[in-house]
Amino acid sequence: MSGEHGQCGRTEPTGDGRRRVSLSQLKPGESGTVCGSELNAGDRRLLSAMGLRERATVVLCRLGEPCIVRVMGGCNCSSRIGLARPLADRVFVNPSRPDGSDRGT
Amino acid sequence: MLPAATPAHARGGDPLPSAGLVTRVALIGNPNTGKTTVFNRLSGLRHKTSNFPGTTQEARLGFLDCGARTVELIDLPGVYSLELDQTEAEVCRSVLAGQIAPRGEPIAAPDAVCVVIDSTNPSRxxxxxxxxxRRRLPTLVALNMSDLARRAGMEIDEIRLSETLGCPVIRCSARSGEGLEALRGAMGRASIPIMTPPGDEESLVRWAExxxxxxxxVSVEDWARGERLTDRVDRGLTHPIAGVLAFGVIMTGLFWSIFSLASYPMDWIESVFGLLGSVVKSVLPAGVLRDLLADGVVAGIAGVVVFLPQICLLFFLISLLEDTGYLARAAFVMDRVLRPFGLPGHSFVPLLSSHACALPGIMAARAVPDRRERLATILVAPFVTCSARLPVYVLVTGLLFPGEPMKASLAFVGAYALGIAAAMGSALLARRTILRGPARPMxxxxxxxKWPSVQTALLTTYDRALVFLKKAGTNILAICIALWWLSAFPHVAPPAEATAMRERALAAGPDEASELNATADRLERSHASAESFMGRIGRTVQPVFAPLGYDWQLTVGVMASFAAREVFVSTMAVVVAGEEDAESEGVIDRVATAKRSDGVTPVFTRATCWSLLVYYVLAMQCLPTLAVTAREAGGVRWALLQLAWMSGVAYLAALAVYQVARAAGVA
Known part of the structure; x- marks a missing residue:
């Protein structure tokens, strides 16, 4: 994630017409690609080190306080992170299209 | 590029490590990669624990033989990145740069670094x-948990990784022991990488990808199968209601084990040391040396060793729970309960464990990642009711509600609730004042x-027990001996009344003589206790406790139990009843009906009992706890703060209770 992303507002459409929503706005089971954050530098660095960084594919497993997100790795494997709701509110994602046509690897 | 550090082997211009030299290898990895299990399995029992100077970060140093070479293995704290602004990352950076080393070790960069990677989750x-x-140190890579990766259908091309890096790459599983011999052998073959990954974060992530x-x-289908199972279990264990219930059941089991199962070995230890004390007393001639050995040294060692069963059991069970992956879920579930008080979910296990004994509870606070939150947990943990308070609660609630078990048990529950409320309130206050700082969001x-490893749990238990015995145990022993001295000296002449009784006993019949001598014994013990240094301190300090309703006898009880609360009942038995054994028939009655020096006013009025109960719930009456706090918090000042705060709160609360009770007409 590249730090303060003021343009990454909630549910704002992006240039390519895709929605940007906060991670906590995904539905359980829904996936998306991280596109930015409004976190302070320390939290951003920590989440980035834990794999929750820009371009990472994430799946929301549990919505609540805290949330559980699954972060997909480069080899189809994944890890789970328990995430405080205030952090999940400040991480933004492009939700995946239902047909999965936008998913990368 | 970062400057290359000077490796330990290069001290004094040595060439690369050769046979006969000690090669220092730093073990680094993300949290939850099984790094510590690798360390434990490689070094076995050949390790020692200290800390990194200037930090409270634990430093574990292991030793293993690799052919003719001895490898000194440093277990670095688990980190997600070396660039994070966290103590753990700072320690890792400094060790790799050769700026610090575990306390007592020469400062030099390690000769090699072993990076432990979780094969089932290699991205991070x-x-x-x-x-x-990028540090350009000789490196080797351990791909741990390779058995789990294989089971998940993952294929790993470690030869390709080794060729890419120019360093040895070993597949292993520390849990099963697979590949560990190869890893041990590779310790001496670590080599400087043939490439340097890019420095900026974005490019580094792309390189890693x-x-x-x-x-x-791994195929999407294979991986998804395992994930579905984890999802199902997580749905239950992290559910807002079912998760809390499951947590309650598991923690009750843990608490019960510490509280109940540990009582058997604790009883055995007490019996063995009791026997040892008797042997010393029967073998040595009466005198100071005999008393010092029997009542000071043997009782002091018993006072240390008696805590071991609880400490061992707690760490064994916690290690098993951690290994299964459940402990992280427990912290997750409890986070929302403890957050309003400025504590993270990780604090729950230390606080719960403190209900059995604050010592293992405080030691368990190492699991709290944030320093401020860890300190807050350590400071408030002794407020919760530990098992040592129970004899005092039993005595005082029995005095308050004789023959009314329901009311007595409600008072008991109230005492537990007061302890928890004081802990939570103090944590909140600490986090808003001296330990103010942003809460590390979860x-x-x-x-x-995964299935837990019993071997790992045993090694962890051994390590914790050793740390306790070496670091805290010596302090506790010294404290016990000092308190024995204060209670046993100076020797004083028996009171005239007792001497007269003994003279009358000489002329009396056998039954009457026996009764007179027994009474004289009691009088002598009471007198000796009152005239000991501890008794004198009690009488001197009594005016301080007078507003709380305590006379000098009660003050001696409070002062003597400063080292350990459970001593209160036995001290009162000696001071007011002249009995060595608090469980003797009629002792509690004699304590309950004891009179002040005026011979009329009872020592234990109802108002005094309420005041005493509140005092014992809140006061820091446990020197071993202070010794462990000083060690775990990284300074005596934290132990002194804990002592001052708890004593102050206890004094004011007991004062308020006594004065309000008196004003309300409670006798």
């Missing part, structure tokens, strides 16, 4: 590997579920 580990490779996709392969890895 590869980023850390990239950061480490490309390495991951070329070395690790970002917690939830590791995959």
């Amino acid at each position: 580990g590869l980023v850390l590997l990239g950061e480490t490779l 490309s390495v991951e996709s070329s070395v690790f392969r 970002a917690l890895e939830l590791p995959t579920y």
Whole structure:
């Protein structure tokens, strides 16, 4: 994630017409690609080190306080992170299209 | 590029490590990669624990033989990245740069670094590997948990990774022991990487992604199968209601084990040391040396060793729970309960364990990642009711509600609730004042579920027990001996009344003589206790406790139990009843009906009992706890703060209770 992303507002459409929503706005089971954050530098660095960084594919497993997100790795494997709701509110994602046509690897 | 550090082997211009030299290898990895299990399995029992100077971060140093070479293995704290602004990352950076070393070790950069990567989740580990490779130290890579990766259908091309890096790469499983011999052998073959990963974060992540996709392969279907199972278990264990219930059941089991199972070995230890004390007393001639050995040294060692069963059991069970992956879920579930008080979910296990004994509870606070939150947990943990308070609660609630078990048990529950409320209130206050700082928001890895390793749990238990005995145990022993001295000296002449009784006993019949001598014994013990240094201190300090309703006898009880609360009942038995054994028939009655020096006013009025109960719930009456706090918090000042705060709160609360009770007409 590249730090303060003021343009990454909630549910704002992006240039390519895709929605940007906060991670906590995904539905359980829904996936998306991280596109930015409004976190302070320390939290951003920590989440980035834990794999929750820009371009990472994430799946929301549990919505609540805290949330559980699954972060997909480069080899189809994944890890789970328990995430405080205030952090999940400040991480933004492009939700995946239902047909999965936008998913990368 | 970062400057290359000076490795330990290069001290004094040595060439590369050769046979006969000690090679220092730093073990680095993300949390939950099984790094510590690798350390434990490689070094076995050949390790020692200290800390990194200037930090409270624990430093574990292990030793293993690799052919003719001895490898000194440093277990670095688990980190997600070397670049984070956290103590753990700072320690790792400084060790790799050769700026610090475990206390007592020569300061030099390690000769090599072993990067431990979780094979089932290599993404993060590869980023850390990239950061480490940029240090240009001889490196080797351990792909741990390779058995779990294989079971998940993952293919790993470690030869390709080794060729890419120019360093040895070993597949292993620390849990099963697979590949550990190869890893041990590779310790001496670590080599400087042939490439340097890019420095900026974005490029480094891309490098790690490309390495991951070329070395690790697993099909989407294979991986999803395992994830579905984890999802199902997580749905229950992290559910707002079912998760809390499951947590309650598991923690009750844990608490019960510490509280109940540990009582058997604790009883055995007490019996063995009791026997040892009797043997010393029967073998040695009466005198100071005999008393010092029997009542000071043997009782002091017993006072240390008696805590071991609880400490061992707690750490064994916690280690098993941690290994299964459940402990992270427990912290997750409890986070929302403890957050309003400025504590994270990780604090729950230490606080719960403190209900059995604050010592293992405080030691368990190492699991709290944030320093301020860890300190707050350590400071408030002794407020919760530990088992040592129970004899006092039993005595005082029995005095308050004789023959009314329901009311007595409600008072008991109230005492527990007061302890928890004081702990939570103090934590909140500490986090808003001296430990003010942003709460580290929960970002917690939830590791995959797996069967726990008993061997790992045993090694962890051994390590914790050793740390306790070496570091805290010596302090506790010294304290016990000092308190024995204060209670046993000076020797004084028996009171005239007792001497007269003994003279009358000489002329009396056998039954009457026996009764007179027994009474004289009691009088002498009471007198000796009152005239000991401890008794004198009690009488001197009594005016301080007078507003709380305590006379000098009660003050002696409070002062003597400063080292350990459970001593209160036995001290009162000696001071007011002249009995050595508090469980003797009629002792509690004699304590309950004891009179002050005026011979009329009872020592234990109802108002005094309420005041005493509140005092014992809140006061810091446990020197071993202070010794462990000083060690775990990283300074005596934290122990002194804990002592001052708890004593102050206890004094004011007991004062308020006594004065309000008196004003309300409670006798």
